[in-house]
Amino acid sequence: MLRKLAVVTTAAAALLAAASVHAQTVKIGIILPYTGQFADGATQLDNAIKLYVKQNGETVAGRKLEFVRKDTGGIAPDVAKRLAQELVVRDQVDILAGFLLTPNALAAGDVSAEAKKFMVVMNAATSIITTKSDYMARTSLTTPQVNESLGAWAATKGGIKKVYTMVSDYGPGHDGEQGFINGFKGAGGEVIGSVRFPVANPDFAAFVQRAKDLNPEAIYIWVPGGAQPAAIGKALAERGIDARKTKVLSQLELTDESARKAMGDAALGIITGAHYDPEHKSARNQAFVKAYVAEYKRSPNFFSMGGYDGMHLIYEALKKTGGKTDGAALIGAAKGMAWESPRGPISIDPETRDIIQTVYIQRVEKVGGENVNVEVDKVEKVKDPVKVRMMKK
């Protein structure tokens, strides 16, 4: 008896879902780690989402947008998968968005594939994420995309022969190091040594000292955002490594605003590969930053950029499909879409549904008394190299 009853109620739920398609609202489920260790990243991303909606209105292609926000509390793929299921089954959302962390994005990817729901990853950077569902697009970056470009640049125009690598001992850290080494070795560079430090421990003095003892020509560093960039920056200064003599290279987190403020002049000379920096000189970016600061009293970062462009992709896709929200239509509209983002020209790769963008090489210099990231070079239309190689096989 029970079995039959359960089937009946589910059928009823499905009917309800079908009915809502013709209803006016488009429901967007946002899954982010609003609490826990990565809460600040989620806040910066969510701020940009709200800003975009404020700027572009809550109605797209004649249909009102409605947001349902869910907190994973940090890295929790089991919770992320359940929340995605509930958003699809209980809240009948049409689009899944957010995803700051890779494990959560991978888990929710299965739900997007099974429920055929359009899913926009706005930060998680591991390459294989977009392979989990054909209805998924990404508007942030992939770790190899930025680090391979940086590695190739370092060995060529950067004029660096030998590098010592120091990375956080966990997934993203390994991907960043691997990306950089692929690019660097590919362009003739040589890696003279490497060390990995624990994710959790914020004190880097010992590792920086090991690097100093080897007195390498250049050091590549990968640290997660938050408190660690500032900590390792200070350790560099305290252990007497001057980024203007020993070249220090990293992904953009190392020289974000709070890290530069904490490091002071120790940051001068640090070279980073970045897909976005709030000081990027473009009218569109300056307007975005001004609006963001006005709204939230702090400047945006690359988390915000992923969210802002993610919303742009959703808005444009909905316009293109005239308000139809089934997964196939939306992902079809998203593929190949290109636009001028505050970070620069970007587009969605039709084959991999991942982002193609410019990677900027920047160095910290003192401009008008302030230490800022100055663009010294850029590599345009960079695709995610890992998936490019996978295609070729």
Add this chain to the structure above:
Amino acid sequence: MANASSTAARYFEGQVRWRPLEIVFWLAALLPFVVTPAYLSLASQVAITALFALSLDLLVGYAGLVSLGHAAFFGLGAYSAGLLAKHFWNEPLSGLIVAAALAGIVGYLLSHIIVRFRHLTLIMLTLGIGLLLHEVANSATWLTGGADGLQGVKVTSVLGFRFDLYGRTAYSYSLATLFVCFLVARRIVHSPFGLALRGIRENALRMPALGAPNQAHLRKAYALSAAMAGVAGALLTHTTSTVSLEVLSFGRSADVLVILILGGAGRLYGGILGAIIYMVARDQFSGINPQYWYFWIGLLLVAVVMFLPNGILGGLSALYKKSE
């Protein structure tokens, strides 16, 4: 003497008999299928956490060993089920048995260190071992997939029932496993071994004077509790096809201890009740207010301690006794 013997045996039968309230409780566990069909995946994860809390209750509530690192065995179960499904076969039921065996064996081995200690030292040793296992899993990226989690785990169905988006199969599977493990726990608690454990918790000094090998009893309790935690971990892997380092984290060990104390340790149902209340409250509060829900959960914990000492069940039974 005749009536003495019958009353003695009948006394223990009275203890073991199922109370009507218990039967009502387990029937109520079937309500979500009908009343809240859209909350079945949450119900499944509540059942899994309840099983995890039940395994901890055997340790904390009955053997008197407080652990702040029980996620070590939950994670062991989760990873062994995941690796089994990825590299060998993904039939879940056999996965549960393998997970239980592995977690139980590791639990038994570790118990030789752990049960020799008490109070803060014991708690910190379990914490240390839990954190060490977490680091091992993080550095063994080739095996565990490291921080990105174990990829390629695909557990599609159990006994032919597919794990669907609605969580119907997941909840049935989790609830059934919880019930079976609960019967085992109930039997343990009402067995001679359970009585010996309660003796150790009540007065560890007296037991050797009655010929009881305290250490041996505690080691076995630790192994049984670890095995059951392993089953809970395997259940999470099977129902979500995801495994990440979080299953071994300090956060999960702390959460399950909070859940057990919230429900009331030493009553078998404390962990289950605690899991229901804590996880439903967290789901609802975080639904209303994704950024600051910790505030309301904190308030709930403080209120329970203030008004219902010894957990909800402890507080209620005290109120019930006072009203008698």
Add this chain to the structure above:
Amino acid sequence: MQSLVGVLFDGFAYGMLLFLLSVGLSVTLGMMNFVNLAHCSFAMVGGYATVSFMNRLGWPFFAALAAAFVVAAAVAVVLERTLYRRLYRASDLDQCLFTIGIVFISVAAFAFFYTTELQSARVPEYLRGAVQIMGINFAAYRIFLVAVSLAMAVLLIFLLERTQFGATVRAAVDNQRMARGLGIDVDRAFMITFALGGGLAGLGGGLAVEFVGLEPTFALTYLVYVLIVVAVGGLGSIGGSFVAAAVLGISDMAGKYFFPWLGAFLIYLVMVALLMWRPAGLFGKR
């Protein structure tokens, strides 16, 4: 060789921060047998107080640190007088549940009032960068931190060993009933000790802002390290906390320098080994 001394000093400085954060808990846990997992929330109170005094009221760094001590001590007393006192006879499991509830409330409250952003406190110029002593690079800020911690340790030991108040506290630690029997106002001793412990944690929080960074989940992340120091040092022992914090800080740093692949394991291995060797802690009485 010099580089090693520099690294070990950094480890010692890190240990000193842990000492400030944990000594209060070791005394209150040892003395009142009260499991206060929310001890690091007092550190957060101090940290955020320092940030507010400096950034909003423009106070200099040292004044802000002193204010952090006072504010954290005040919060500790208020909490002790209103809520903690009703739980002295509760089971230690209930004390855990209660104090974890306080941690959750504090995490949400600081996230609400200070956002989740990483806080920063502009340290005076001469505390930045490195100082060359005998050719070895020492971080100025870490020297300052060590100095403050040593001063606090000496002050605390003097206060407890040499003063009348110290005698009453030590009496209450050894035997509460006996102390009450001798007419010692044990409650007042508890309150003052609680305030002292909270204040030191607040000072530790203030110093932590520039050292390891301060954001709302600080109370949860550092709870583990503080518990390790208290357990290894031994309950109720200031010397124990000091030595344990120093040993853990230095061995953690030395381990990372000599065998980095062992990085994260080391501090936990050292803890487990020390606990198995001295279960009651290095200087533990109980």
Add this chain to the structure above:
Amino acid sequence: MVAQDISLALPKGVRHALIGPNGAGKTTLINLLTGMLQPDRGDIFLSEERVTALRPEARVRRGLARTFQINTLFPKLTALESVTLAVLEREGHAHNWWRGLPRFGASADEAAAILASLNLAGTENRPTHELPYGQQRLLEIALALATRPRVLLLDEPAAGVPKDESAGIFGAIAGLSSDLTILFIEHDMDVVFRFASRILVMVGGSILVEGTPEEISRDAQVREVYLGKAHRG
């Protein structure tokens, strides 16, 4: 030195009283015999078997049981549960976690019988901490009896019990089976002389003298230690 160069033998079935001033080392002797404390030198034999190196629980299994001067019971367990626990431990069932207690009716019955023999019959389902103090003292003995000892060491079995009730306790002890060797510590001299068949006098950590009640009452040294002090006082 708490206890030194003691050599004593407790012949089978004999009721021994161990007397001596406070601090004479009586409880320490019991702790040494039961393995709670390890002697620096010397050996302890249970009939022919050397038990010096055995842990306390192993000695109990070989028939050496004890009670405690201060009640060391199971507050939340009932009397029946406590004694049943001891019986199950003795029968080696305590490791059995897969069969319910009702399946061990025989052990429960034996426990009930022990309780009845010490007239604790009515206390089955009241938690121990609710029992009156006198009954708790009897429960101490019941727990020891449940291990079916050959030698029973009673550490002041009637400690803290008013005069009229202690007679009941010693009456119950006297009623125990005759082949059970008993050594009990007691301060009340007329109880000692009424129930003990031999008396050991311990002073300053060693045995002063050992003998029948008559010999002890006439012994000069004992009188000097006990009565002498009273005269000169």
